[in-house]
Amino acid sequence: AVVSTxxxxxxxxxxxxxxxxxxxxxxxxxxxxxxxxxGGSGIAKYKSLDKFSLRKMFSFTDASFEVKPGWHxxxxxxxxxxxxxxCLAAPIFQFQGHIYLDMYLITTxxxxxxxxxxxxxx
Numbered sequence: 001a002v003v004s005t006x007x008x009x010x011x012x013x014x015x016x017x018x019x020x021x022x023x024x025x026x027x028x029x030x031x032x033x034x035x036x037x038x039g040g041s042g043i044a045k046y047k048s049l050d051k052f053s054l055r056k057m058f059s060f061t062d063a064s065f066e067v068k069p070g071w072h073x074x075x076x077x078x079x080x081x082x083x084x085x086x087c088l089a090a091p092i093f094q095f096q097g098h099i100y101l102d103m104y105l106i107t108t109x110x111x112x113x114x115x116x117x118x119x120x121x122x
Contacts, residue, residue, distance in 0.1 A: 086104060
């Protein structure tokens, strides 16, 4: 579930950035956070195995390691989805460059960094 959520969000974010609708700095924060979480999950899964095998490493039925999202991760995902929608809607409703859109995107970026720090600390 973590892989599918992160990859879907990452692909969507990249597509919106590629069209020029999302700022590059926010894409770096979002994709950097997602890749860090995926890498950290892989390392933690590897460390939780008693004996390494690819079957155990990529098994979805072996629950030797589990990531439990906190409120910060859930809020961050909502903000990221909202940022994608806001960036897509901005040219349609002519609010590109509006201060409220900029403030929302900054809030999303700050929450992404905060969420990553919380995951690293726990």
